[in-house]
Amino acid sequence: RSNTKQPALINLPPGPWQLPLIGSLHHFLLSSFRDLPHRAMREMSKTYGPLMLLRLGTVPMLVVSSAEAAKEILKIHDLTFCSRPMSPTRDIISRGGQGLIFCPYNERWRELRKICMLELLNQRRVLQFRSVREDEVARLVRAISSECSSGQPINLSEKLNCLVSDITVRITTGDRLDHRDEFLREVDNASRLGTGFSMVDSYPSSRLVRWLSTTTRDLERCQRNIYRIIESIIRERATASAVARDNDILSVLLRLQKDSATQFTLTNEIIAAFILDIFAAGSDTASVTLEWAFSELIKNPRVLHKAQSEVRDVFKGQHTVTEDNLDKLSYLHLVIKETLRLHPPATFFLRECRETCRIIGYDVPKGMAIAVNVWAIGRDTKSWDAAEEFRPERFDNSNIDFKGNNFEYIPFGAGRRICPGITFASAIMELALASLLYHFDWELPAGVNTYQFDMTEAAGASVEASEAYGSDADME
Numbered sequence: 463r464s465n466t467k468q469p470a471l472i473n474l475p476p477g478p479w480q481l482p483l484i485g486s487l488h489h490f491l492l493s494s495f496r497d498l499p500h501r502a503m504r505e506m507s508k509t510y511g512p513l514m515l516l517r518l519g520t521v522p523m524l525v526v527s528s529a530e531a532a533k534e535i536l537k538i539h540d541l542t543f544c545s546r547p548m549s550p551t552r553d554i555i556s557r558g559g560q561g562l563i564f565c566p567y568n569e570r571w572r573e574l575r576k577i578c579m580l581e582l583l584n585q586r587r588v589l590q591f592r593s594v595r596e597d598e599v600a601r602l603v604r605a606i607s608s609e610c611s612s613g614q615p616i617n618l619s620e621k622l623n624c625l626v627s628d629i630t631v632r633i634t635t636g637d638r639l640d641h642r643d644e645f646l647r648e649v650d651n652a653s654r655l656g657t658g659f660s661m662v663d664s665y666p667s668s669r670l671v672r673w674l675s676t677t678t679r680d681l682e683r684c685q686r687n688i689y690r691i692i693e694s695i696i697r698e699r700a701t702a703s704a705v706a707r708d709n710d711i712l713s714v715l716l717r718l719q720k721d722s723a724t725q726f727t728l729t730n731e732i733i734a735a736f737i738l739d740i741f742a743a744g745s746d747t748a749s750v751t752l753e754w755a756f757s758e759l760i761k762n763p764r765v766l767h768k769a770q771s772e773v774r775d776v777f778k779g780q781h782t783v784t785e786d787n788l789d790k791l792s793y794l795h796l797v798i799k800e801t802l803r804l805h806p807p808a809t810f811f812l813r814e815c816r817e818t819c820r821i822i823g824y825d826v827p828k829g830m831a832i833a834v835n836v837w838a839i840g841r842d843t844k845s846w847d848a849a850e851e852f853r854p855e856r857f858d859n860s861n862i863d864f865k866g867n868n869f870e871y872i873p874f875g876a877g878r879r880i881c882p883g884i885t886f887a888s889a890i891m892e893l894a895l896a897s898l899l900y901h902f903d904w905e906l907p908a909g910v911n912t913y914q915f916d917m918t919e920a921a922g923a924s925v926e927a928s929e930a931y932g933s934d935a936d937m938e
């Protein structure tokens with residue numbers, strides 16, 4: 463008899479067969495959804511289950527596709543899974559995890575997160591920015607009004623994108639942002655290059671792949687330009703002639719830096735990375751959600767009519783929509799919730815396992831990357847009736863919300879790392895949607911009918927919707 467201790471058998475989750483060197487990458491390449499990883503992963507999970515093991519090149523990754531597995535990871539084992547995996551592209555864009563989004567779980571993340579919740583994105587601060595939102599939405603309404611008088615279709619995605627970017631610029635850095643267009647373009651480029659699965663991230667230790675790939679070079683260029691612009695604003699603020707400001711996000715951060723109010727040194731680098739986080743996480747997500755909401759409304763005239771009647775009723779006789787009565791728009795809130803269920807802008811998000819543990823009966827080793835497929839979970843037929851249909855009424859008289867307590871519905875994530883921008887994003891989305899429904903009637907351009915309306919996502923984190931017609935409504 464031997465006394466040698468046998469190593470505990472590791473019961474890893476199942477997954478599709480792997481090839482040497484490329485692992486599971488061929489399953490993505492051969493999938494009809496090769497450019498839409500959330501869809502390709504859902505197809506695979508139909509065979510391999512809610513916790514599925516993939517290997518992207520040399521990097522193993524677990525994919526979570528059910529509410530039950532998500533709850534174990536994001537609630538029961540929240541502390542074990544509250545880090546994010548680093549990768550060459552994420553390392554470049556965050557300059558080694560300096561901001562909040564890609565920061566591993568550590569003391570600095572805890573401090574930054576506290577600042578974010580207590581000082582920057584809390585209810586009070588969001589309310590303080592009300593005039594900026596109302597101002598920018600009114601400007602959008604005027605722009606659409608003058609364009610639709612010419613009878614031309616409106617490119618709504620472009621308009622919504624500008625709206626959210628303009629609001630984000632004003633509340634983060636104030637009215638002035640030198641090189642604004644270059645900055646927004648580079649943030650957009652960086653988000654595009656940094657989402658999805660790239661070759662450099664699949665072979666992180668291969669110098670050859672890194673040398674051959676244009677992704678890292680492009681990202682490095684974006685990164686340099688973005689930080690150059692943010693840091694020049696920070697320097698300008700430090701000069702004696704700078705106009706004193708007290709309420710944009712950058713000035714709050716600079717005040718905290720000056721008061722040495724944090725446990726660690728809030729360097730200009732950390733502030734710059736944090737400002738970039740807000741643009742990267744905040745702009746595209748809210749504008750893409752609005753775009754999807756309009757796409758669904760135009761495709762579902764019954765819902766459009768109901769939402770529009772409610773808005774016109776609540777704001778009847780008013781010259782414009784203000785934030786005063788937005789909370790009376792109960793159906794509009796259901797429309798936004800249903801949009802986020804079917805079309806979460808962050809289709810999946812990443813976490814990292816900090817300690818080996820057991821999830822729904824499988825072993826998850828320390829260091830494993832986890833992709834939570836929010837998109838698949840929101841369409842899981844085990845949780846949702848007629849899961850593929852757009853039915854805002856399903857949330858009527860239901861306690862299910864997106865605050866991270868209902869794991870069948872997690873468009874903003876859940877647990878310690880849940881999105882800190884929920885209040886901020888909701889305020890923009892509600893006002894913009896209500897205003898555009900109040901002032902305009904919407905329909906597809908001539909020659910396009912709802913059956914031809916393509917509702918498949920474009921690659922990356924965002925989506926392109928077709929052009930829509932806005933026409934000035936006959937308001938009383």
Ligand code: HEM
Nearest residue numbers: 563743744747748808811873874875876879880881883887
């Ligand atoms: C419809 C709009 C938005 C959606 C659907 C969304 C979704 C998400 C998701 C899924 C995560 C990952 C959560 C997790 O790991 O559990 C996240 C993280 C984050 N979001 Fe959002 N987001 C939105 C808008 C915003 C806005 C407007 C801001 C800022 C102004 C923002 C800032 C952040 C930040 C900083 C993180 C990283 C938090 C951390 O790692 O601690 N987001 N968001």
